[in-house]
Amino acid sequence: MTPESCVALFERFAGARKEPEGLMTLRREAIARFSELGFPTQKLEDWKYTGLKPVVEHAFELAPESQALPAVRQLAERVIFKEALKSHVVFIDGVYSKELSTLPRVGPGAGVGSLWNALRIEPERVLKHLGRYGLCGADAFTALNTAFYRDGAFIYLPAGTSLEELVQIVYISLASSPGTMTQPRTLVVAEDESRARLVETYVTLGDGPSLTNAVTEIYLGPGAGVVHYRVQEESLTGYHIGSTHVWQGADSTFSSFSVATGALLAKTSTRVILGEEHSGARLMGLYLAHGGQHLDNQTFISHAKPHTTSRQLYKGILDGNSTAVFNGKIIVEREAQKTDALQKNKTLLLSDRASCDTRPQLEIFADDVKCAHGAAVGELDAQALFYLKSRGMGDDSARGLLTEGFAHEVIDDILIEGLKARVSSMLRQKFFNGGRARHGEVDG
Amino acid sequence: MLDIRDLHVRVGGAEILKGIDLKIGAGEVHAIMGPNGSGKSTLTQVLAGNPQYEVTRGEVLYEGKELLKMEPENRAREGVFLAFQYPVEIPGVNNAYFLKAALNEIRAHRGKPPLDAMEFLELLREKLKLVGMDEGFKNRPVNQGFSGGEKKRNEMLQLAVLEPKLAILDETDSGLDIDALKAVAQGVNAMRSPQRAMLIVTHYQRLLNYITPDRVHVLAEGRIALTGGPKLAHELEAKGYDWVRKQALAGRALAGKEKT
Numbered sequence: 212m213t214p215e216s217c218v219a220l221f222e223r224f225a226g227a228r229k230e231p232e233g234l235m236t237l238r239r240e241a242i243a244r245f246s247e248l249g250f251p252t253q254k255l256e257d258w259k260y261t262g263l264k265p266v267v268e269h270a271f272e273l274a275p276e277s278q279a280l281p282a283v284r285q286l287a288e289r290v291i292f293k294e295a296l297k298s299h300v301v302f303i304d305g306v307y308s309k310e311l312s313t314l315p316r317v318g319p320g321a322g323v324g325s326l327w328n329a330l331r332i333e334p335e336r337v338l339k340h341l342g343r344y345g346l347c348g349a350d351a352f353t354a355l356n357t358a359f360y361r362d363g364a365f366i367y368l369p370a371g372t373s374l375e376e377l378v379q380i381v382y383i384s385l386a387s388s389p390g391t392m393t394q395p396r397t398l399v400v401a402e403d404e405s406r407a408r409l410v411e412t413y414v415t416l417g418d419g420p421s422l423t424n425a426v427t428e429i430y431l432g433p434g435a436g437v438v439h440y441r442v443q444e445e446s447l448t449g450y451h452i453g454s455t456h457v458w459q460g461a462d463s464t465f466s467s468f469s470v471a472t473g474a475l476l477a478k479t480s481t482r483v484i485l486g487e488e489h490s491g492a493r494l495m496g497l498y499l500a501h502g503g504q505h506l507d508n509q510t511f512i513s514h515a516k517p518h519t520t521s522r523q524l525y526k527g528i529l530d531g532n533s534t535a536v537f538n539g540k541i542i543v544e545r546e547a548q549k550t551d552a553l554q555k556n557k558t559l560l561l562s563d564r565a566s567c568d569t570r571p572q573l574e575i576f577a578d579d580v581k582c583a584h585g586a587a588v589g590e591l592d593a594q595a596l597f598y599l600k601s602r603g604m605g606d607d608s609a610r611g612l613l614t615e616g617f618a619h620e621v622i623d624d625i626l627i628e629g630l631k632a633r634v635s636s637m638l639r640q641k642f643f644n645g646g647r648a649r650h651g652e653v654d655g
Numbered sequence: 656m657l658d659i660r661d662l663h664v665r666v667g668g669a670e671i672l673k674g675i676d677l678k679i680g681a682g683e684v685h686a687i688m689g690p691n692g693s694g695k696s697t698l699t700q701v702l703a704g705n706p707q708y709e710v711t712r713g714e715v716l717y718e719g720k721e722l723l724k725m726e727p728e729n730r731a732r733e734g735v736f737l738a739f740q741y742p743v744e745i746p747g748v749n750n751a752y753f754l755k756a757a758l759n760e761i762r763a764h765r766g767k768p769p770l771d772a773m774e775f776l777e778l779l780r781e782k783l784k785l786v787g788m789d790e791g792f793k794n795r796p797v798n799q800g801f802s803g804g805e806k807k808r809n810e811m812l813q814l815a816v817l818e819p820k821l822a823i824l825d826e827t828d829s830g831l832d833i834d835a836l837k838a839v840a841q842g843v844n845a846m847r848s849p850q851r852a853m854l855i856v857t858h859y860q861r862l863l864n865y866i867t868p869d870r871v872h873v874l875a876e877g878r879i880a881l882t883g884g885p886k887l888a889h890e891l892e893a894k895g896y897d898w899v900r901k902q903a904l905a906g907r908a909l910a911g912k913e914k915t
Contacts, residue, residue: 593707594743595744597703597704597706597727598743598745599745599757600726600731601704601705601727601730601737601739602736602753602754602813602817603731603757603758603760604728604760605728605760608756608760609728612753612756615747616746620747
């Protein structure tokens with residue numbers, strides 16, 4: 212895949228679409244921008260530890276529109292949390308599946324559903340926000356997504372509305388041969404004093420090579436509160452690029468929890484602009500890798516105005532010869548006095564062949580601020596391991612318990628029981644259900 | 656039950672234990688005293704199987720089996736328990752969950768069915784009462800944020816739940832106020848039985864005011880310098896450890912005679 216082949220692909224894609232004029236203009240701008248930027252190389256700060264050679268080498272095709280086959284339905288049923296049984300939006304290869312979705316009942320003026328439907332019915336309302344937040348213009352993959360997305364979830368909350376139920380957005384990639392790419396787009400507009408809790412789940416059905424390039428934009432008006440969970444559990448043969456762009460108004464609170472456990476190579480970035488006074492963001496993350504996986508986690512927080520607060524805790528567990536990256540940047544603008552920012556990153560290595568690059572960056576241009584960061588990469592504590600064994604626990608169960616204990620600090624932050632249970636079970640399955648022996652073979 | 660023969664141990668290149676001989680029979684309570692740095696803690700860690708310690712000579716028979724060849728977890732499953740001088744804090748791991756997992760692994764080793772959640776909770780409540788601990792401790796992370804006294808009580812709780820055959824207490828009395836000390840002693844005394852042996856390591860004699868040992872050994876310079884009855888502890892309190900060192904230098908024969 213080259214920028215040129217993407218442009219050619221775009222011409223075929225665009226030629227077949229009937230779209231509101233504003234949208235096609237956006238797309239054309241985006242593909243031009245992408246063609247200018249090209250695929251990111253490791254010379255770029257943000258991509259220093261993640262090489263895209265394996266991704267670029269593939270000639271990914273746009274996925275054809277697919278039906279909700281029984282296997283797809285089963286997969287959806289497996290990943291939908293009980294808390295979202297009456298409020299989930301499902302997409303197959305980036306296309307809305309009415310059949311598999313159950314939309315919640317919402318108040319007047321509010322909307323939860325397909326972005327494409329909203330674009331056809333009320334393009335002005337959507338285009339007022341789409342592509343406007345964060346650093347969409349500077350990021351090649353976000354530009355690529357803007358050029359190609361077919362659909363995704365659109366959540367609109369008018370001032371003062373609260374979504375009672377958790378809304379789960381499920382993006383299923385079929386990963387059929389010869390290798391397909393899907394580019395789902397999520398837009399969340401939370402107007403003044405509105406409230407919502409959302410989960411984005413990314414899963415793959417097949418085992419072929421696939422590329423998911425997902426973009427989520429979240430706007431929080433004054434006093435709004437959004438809790439956003441993101442669970443990436445795609446198949447280990449695929450590639451995943453996920454970018455979340457958040458813009459926060461005054462007194463708004465944004466809380467994010469990112470779980471990355473799938474894909475052979477993945478990069479998940481969360482970019483938050485604390486755009487008005489007294490806005491606050493809390494970013495939690497958990498990355499679990501084994502075998503030859505590479506999981507890159509990036510956070511970017513811009514404290515643009517005074518009295519803004521951010522809290523970050525990212526933890527990772529790596530086994531086999533997997534690698535991971537934590538790249539966390541905090542910028543405190545000159546104007547942003549009384550900023551309060553804290554960033555922590557801890558990675559646990561279960562194997563001596565696994566490694567993690569951690570790169571906390573603070574750029575502070577204001578003088579009256581409270582900022583701190585810390586990063587640690589280490590193995591299981593030998594003394595703790597001996598302590599557990601001295602009580603009769605075997606090596607595997609002692610390691611398992613300590614590993615779970617390490618993750619608990621972040622898992623305990625999940626307020627959705629279904630997701631909490633799912634993350635705990637992913638963790639055990641990945642590292643302690645014969646998993647170690649299994650990828651031991653893969654490693655040779 | 657326990658037979659230590661000519662045990663030599665190195666830690667980080669330095670020889671700490673230089674030939675320990677010690678026999679403990681079922682039902683007996685032995686105390687090991689000695690100045691700081693004499694090797695008391697090293698002895699307990701080696702018996703529990705801490706891989707950081709290197710045994711260079713000697714052997715340890717536990718119920719006729721070679722203890723030093725067993726993995727730490729198998730020692731525990733066979734009934735060896737060490738109450739740590741410095742219990743390890745384990746963030747994120749629930750105290751009760753950990754103890755249940757440990758107990759059920761020990762039970763599995765002994766061919767017993769696992770206790771279910773209700774059965775375990777009942778057992779835990781009973782043992783919490785025995786060692787004078789609040790029920791709230793069961794749901795806290797293992798030792799994290801516990802005071803010194805609470806950590807020691809938590810060790811006693813584990814001892815009471817796991818019911819070992821050989822209990823080794825490494826300075827369980829250090830850093831305790833008098834109430835906590837009494838609670839620990841009460842726990843130990845309640846655990847005394849003809850089937851169980853105990854080895855109590857302590858720097859001060861005060862714990863032995865509440866627990867009367869069958870034998871008292873004094874460790875100095877990596878060897879057992881002196882062995883005697885319960886009165887020896889009081890004598891040490893009065894005369895200090897320098898006295899033992901002099902005794903040890905004057906005649907190792909004394910210790911040799913007392914040991915047999």
